Amino acid sequence: MDGGHTMKNNDPERVLLDHGSGGRLSRELFSRLMRAEFSNPLLDAEDDAAILDDLPPGRVAFTTDSFVVDPLFFPGGSIADLAVNGTVNDLAMVGARVLYLSVGLVIEEGLPMADLARVVRELAAAARVAGAVIATGDTKVVPRGAADRLFINTSGIGVVPPGVSPTGSGARPGDALILSGTLADHGMAVLAAREGLDSAGGIRSDTAPLNGLVAAILAACPEVRALRDPTRGGVATAVNEIAEKSGVAVELLEERLPMRPPVAGLCELLGFDPLYVANEGKLLAFVPPDRAEAVLAVMRAHPLGREAAIIGRARPGPARVTLCTRIGGQRVVDMLVGDQLPRIC
C-alpha cells in the first residue's frame, strides 16, 4: 500500500471508506456534492478554518448539536432539516441571529450515494431558508457496522443584537408562558415513520427555523424573559429547566395546550404523554404579563406561530411545574427521566 492507487471497492452508488480518507476521493466527493450545493467564498477557500470577516456588532453566540435521528427521512423533514434548524433555533433562543454554520458528517461505509446527495441538498436548502452560510465542514467515513448510516453535527455562530438577553434563568413570577404552536408533532412523526404507522393520518414533523419568529417577538417585546425550544424531553422538560434555573413555579393549563387531532390520537393509542414528546419547530416564551397579548398577536401573525397560545403562568417559587387538568385536577409535571424515544433527533 503506497497510498497511490489502492481501490478496494468501486461501487459508484455507495459511499466508500476511501471517501473519508482525506485524500483524492475525499476531495472529489467534496467537489461533486458539497461544494456544488454549499458554494460560498468561505467554503470554497478550502483552508483548515473559515475566516469570518464581517461579523456585525453585538455579542457573539456559539452552540453545537449532534443529530442521530432514525430514519434519516420522515414526513415533514429529514436529518438535514433537523441539523440546520436545531442549531439555528438554539441560537435564536438566546436572541441571536444565525450567521454561520459548520457541518460535520460521520457516514457509514455503504450509505447509498443518493441518500448522501439528498442530505447535502437538504442541508443547503435549509440553510438558505434560515439565512445561514455553511462556512466549514468535515466528513468522516467509518466501516460498515461502526455507525448507523449517518450522523450530523452542526455548530452555529450568531450575533445577539444590543439590548436583548433572554435566558433560561430569566422567568419571573407573573410572567405569561406562551407556546408557539401544536405539541408533539415531531416525535410522533418520527415514531410513526419508524414503526410504519399512520400512513394516512398526515402526521408531519414540525421542523422549522424559528429565527424569524424570534425576531418578530423581540421586535414586539425586547424584554422577553426566557425562550426555549422544547425538543428532546418535550415541553415538560423545557419548562422544568426554566422553572429550576429561574426559581419560579409554573402552572400549565391542559385545556390550552394546542394539539393536532391525529397527533393526540397517536399519543393516546401508544400511551405517550405529549408533554414529553419532542418538538422541532416550536418555542416557549416567558414574557412580562402586560406584554403577553402583544407578543401573542405578533406570533399569530407569523406563519410559524399561527396556533400560539398562552399555556400557563409563572408563580412565586419553589421551582415546580404543575398541570391544571381539563377535569379540574392538578398534577406535578416532572422533567423527563427515562428516554421515551431514542434517536428522535
Add this chain to the structure above:
Amino acid sequence: MDGGHTMKNNDPERVLLDHGSGGRLSRELFSRLMRAEFSNPLLDAEDDAAILDDLPPGRVAFTTDSFVVDPLFFPGGSIADLAVNGTVNDLAMVGARVLYLSVGLVIEEGLPMADLARVVRELAAAARVAGAVIATGDTKVVPRGAADRLFINTSGIGVVPPGVSPTGSGARPGDALILSGTLADHGMAVLAAREGLDSAGGIRSDTAPLNGLVAAILAACPEVRALRDPTRGGVATAVNEIAEKSGVAVELLEERLPMRPPVAGLCELLGFDPLYVANEGKLLAFVPPDRAEAVLAVMRAHPLGREAAIIGRARPGPARVTLCTRIGGQRVVDMLVGDQLPRIC
C-alpha cells in the same frame, strides 16, 4: 410511559440510553461529569447557546472536525486529545489563536462510564493546555450497535491577529518548505495499538496543540505564506493540496524527512509509505526563502519543533509534488487515493 419514572436499566457503570434523553438523567450526567471538569461561566449558564462577550479585535476563524478513532485510547493520547488538538490546529493553520471550543458527543449505549469519565477529563485537560474554553456542548446516546463506542465533534472559534493571513493558496516559487518534526508517529501508534503490535518499541502518537508553535513562527515571520497540519493523508496529501491551490511545484528531499527509527521500521515492515501516514502534532510551513533559517531557528527552540527541518522547496508550476530519493532518483508523489488506515482520527 408517562416520561415519569421508566427506568429500563440501572447499571451505574455504563452509559444508558436515558443519559441521552435530554431529561433528568442527561442533566445528572452533565452535572456529574461535564460540568465538574469543564466548569466555566459560559457552560454553567446552561442556555441553548453560549454568549461570547469578549472576542478580541481581529478576524474571527471558525472550523469543525469529527473524530472516530479506534481505539479510543492509544500510546501518546486519546480521542479526546485528538478532538481538542485537531480543532486547535485547524485554527492555528489560518493563523488564529483558539478561544472557544464546542464538544458534541455521540455515545453508544453501554459505553463504560469510566471510559466516558476519562474522555471528559482528557478533553478538559487538553483544552486547558491549549488555552481554549469549552463554551458549549451536546450529548447523544444511541442504542447498542448504532455506533462504535464514542464519536466526538469539536468546532472552534479563534481570532486572527491583524497582518497575518497564511492560506493554502499562498505558496510562491522559491519558498522553503519546513516540516516541524518527525513523520508518521500518530498513524503508526494507532495502528500498533489496534493490532497489538509494538508493545516495546515505544511508538507514540504526536498529538499536540500547535498554536504555541504557530505563534512563535508568526512572531518571527508574519508573512509566512502557507501552514498546514498533515493529518489524514499525511505530508504527501497536504503538500499536494497546497501545490494545487497555489499553482506551484514542490520538490521534497527524502534524506531530509525526519523519522523516528521504530516508526520507520514499522512502516517498512507493514509496507506503509510514511509520507501518507497521519500526523497529529506536526505542521508544514511555506516561508519566503530569506526567512527560512530564522523560522527554522524559532521552531527548533520550541518543544514541539525541536526536529524541524527544511524538507523541500516550491518551484514554478505546474502543480506537482516530486520526491528526490536518497539514491538520487525522482518520483511523483500523488495525493492519497485509497484509505490506508480507516478511523485513524
